[in-house]
Amino acid sequence: MNAERKPRRGDLFELTLERFDERGDALGRAGEYAIELARAIPGERVRAEVRWRRRNRLGARVAERLEPSPHAVEPRCAHFGSCGGCSFQSLAYAAQLEGLHGLVERAFRAQGFGAELEITPVEGARELYGYRNRMEFTFSNRRWIARDEPPGAEAGFALGLHAPGLHSKVIDVAACPIQPAAVDRILATLRSAARARGLEPWDQRTHTGLLRHALLRSSRASGEILVDLVTSRDAPGEVEPYAQAVLALHPEITTFVQNVNTRHGQTAQGERERVLHGPGFIVERLLGLSFAVSANSFFQTNSAQAERLFGLVRELAGTRGDERVFDLYCGTGTIALVLAAQAREVVGFELAPSAVADARANAARNSIGNARFVEGDVLAALGREPGEPDVCVVDPPRAGLHPRLLPVLGALAPRRIVYVSCNPVSGARDARALAGFGYRVRQVRPIDLFPHTPHVESVFALERAP
Numbered sequence: 001m002n003a004e005r006k007p008r009r010g011d012l013f014e015l016t017l018e019r020f021d022e023r024g025d026a027l028g029r030a031g032e033y034a035i036e037l038a039r040a041i042p043g044e045r046v047r048a049e050v051r052w053r054r055r056n057r058l059g060a061r062v063a064e065r066l067e068p069s070p071h072a073v074e075p076r077c078a079h080f081g082s083c084g085g086c087s088f089q090s091l092a093y094a095a096q097l098e099g100l101h102g103l104v105e106r107a108f109r110a111q112g113f114g115a116e117l118e119i120t121p122v123e124g125a126r127e128l129y130g131y132r133n134r135m136e137f138t139f140s141n142r143r144w145i146a147r148d149e150p151p152g153a154e155a156g157f158a159l160g161l162h163a164p165g166l167h168s169k170v171i172d173v174a175a176c177p178i179q180p181a182a183v184d185r186i187l188a189t190l191r192s193a194a195r196a197r198g199l200e201p202w203d204q205r206t207h208t209g210l211l212r213h214a215l216l217r218s219s220r221a222s223g224e225i226l227v228d229l230v231t232s233r234d235a236p237g238e239v240e241p242y243a244q245a246v247l248a249l250h251p252e253i254t255t256f257v258q259n260v261n262t263r264h265g266q267t268a269q270g271e272r273e274r275v276l277h278g279p280g281f282i283v284e285r286l287l288g289l290s291f292a293v294s295a296n297s298f299f300q301t302n303s304a305q306a307e308r309l310f311g312l313v314r315e316l317a318g319t320r321g322d323e324r325v326f327d328l329y330c331g332t333g334t335i336a337l338v339l340a341a342q343a344r345e346v347v348g349f350e351l352a353p354s355a356v357a358d359a360r361a362n363a364a365r366n367s368i369g370n371a372r373f374v375e376g377d378v379l380a381a382l383g384r385e386p387g388e389p390d391v392c393v394v395d396p397p398r399a400g401l402h403p404r405l406l407p408v409l410g411a412l413a414p415r416r417i418v419y420v421s422c423n424p425v426s427g428a429r430d431a432r433a434l435a436g437f438g439y440r441v442r443q444v445r446p447i448d449l450f451p452h453t454p455h456v457e458s459v460f461a462l463e464r465a466p
């Protein structure tokens with residue numbers, strides 16, 4: 001390329017990729033330009049073709065792979081490359097953890113936190129495959145066709161995952177190695193039994209067809225498996241024999257439910273649910289507590305790492321038994337219930353009514369009498385709650401804490417705030433803002449709940465200065 005002019009679409013650069021960003025794109029440099037591109041890993045040398053330029057940033061695609069990364073490993077999944085789900089399967093796990101650590105480190109340093117803030121190495125998962133306890137697959141009459149398939153390959157039925165950036169096509173997933181193998185076998189039967197019975201998959205353009213999604217959940221502790229079949233209408237005459245055919249081959253399915261979604265939007269959450277077999281939920285155990293998980297409950301998707309995450313929260317909360325604890329954005333109350341044994345009282349605050357109902361049921365299931373759950377927007381609900389907490393846990397969605405919550409927290413003045421962050425950028429921003437209310441953070445503890453993806457959780461305690 002001519003060094004005089006600015007890069008433009010179609011220009012080629014040779015570069016070695018250095019790291020990845022929070023979306024999973026690989027980043028490198030060419031002179032004064034930062035280049036980002038998908039489907040590449042740190043350490044790899046590529047020829048990149050420019051697609052766009054914004055000031056000194058270039059977006060590119062891999063035109064040619066020149067040298068493999070020293071951190072490259074063989075991906076286990078047959079759909080790697082076409083399915084966008086676990087983009088780092090080809091990157092050695094140690095390099096994944098280093099990259100995740102870099103994301104957390106950069107987010108906090110960008111907020112002005114210096115060397116006095118320790119960011120511990122990312123606590124890696126012990127199970128890199130088979131760890132996901134919830135997968136949602138889509139039925140479609142438009143199967144995504146791989147380049148190497150023979151012409152005329154049948155494309156009218158698929159049960160799998162959307163091809164990245166291609167929402168009209170679905171990859172027919174034979175096996176998904178991040179879920180347990182037992183669930184893979186059920187996925188295969190759901191497909192073959194539907195085809196054998198001539199059940200029609202959903203057509204996203206004409207909004208016709210019966211089968212829309214199959215949501216599969218499993219419990220690591222009990223081995224129970226839940227199948228949630230999402231259909232476009234009730235159709236009991238078709239759905240019930242189909243469910244019975246699948247159940248006959250898989251006695252390990254402990255619950256089979258049907259959710260009916262008559263709307264056009266592609267969501268697995270139905271307007272009504274019918275239990276076709278079993279109690280309608282499975283039971284998972286974490287840190288000695290048991291949790292009922294139904295088709296539409298929120299539950300952490302990696303049980304083994306969730307247990308370690310909640311253990312970390314308990315350690316950082318450091319309660320002894322006489323404290324009042326608030327759990328803000330409490331979901332189904334898992335953290336609140338874990339902390340209840342070492343607190344005088346725990347109060348959870350949550351917007352979603354179904355999550356609050358689950359939280360209350362889970363408290364009763366574990367005979368926990370000192371936990372209460374308040375439904376509503378956290379700001380409004382906190383305003384109605386009398387008294388102050390000694391310790392506050394916050395686990396907000398990716399956007400982080402609502403800006404108006406920061407002064408409210410400052411006024412409540414708990415002596416410690418334990419922050420569980422699923423987005424280091426918003427977590428670091430909130431830690432900086434809370435410093436303005438007298439809170440200090442000394443250590444950030446990242447933990448990986450989603451191996452092979454760019455997502456990372458971080459937990460940190462903010463102490464109120466005396």
Ligand SMILES: C[S@@+](CC[C@H](N)C(=O)[O-])C[C@H]1O[C@@H](n2cnc3c(N)ncnc32)[C@H](O)[C@@H]1O
Pocket residue numbers: 298299300329330331332333334335349350351352355376377378379395396397422
């Ligand atoms: C990251 S999840 C928390 C998960 C929870 N700690 C658990 O492990 O089950 C964030 C939760 O915040 C809730 N939420 C989002 N906005 C909220 C708001 N304005 N007020 C209260 N809860 C909210 C969501 O419904 C969701 O359950």
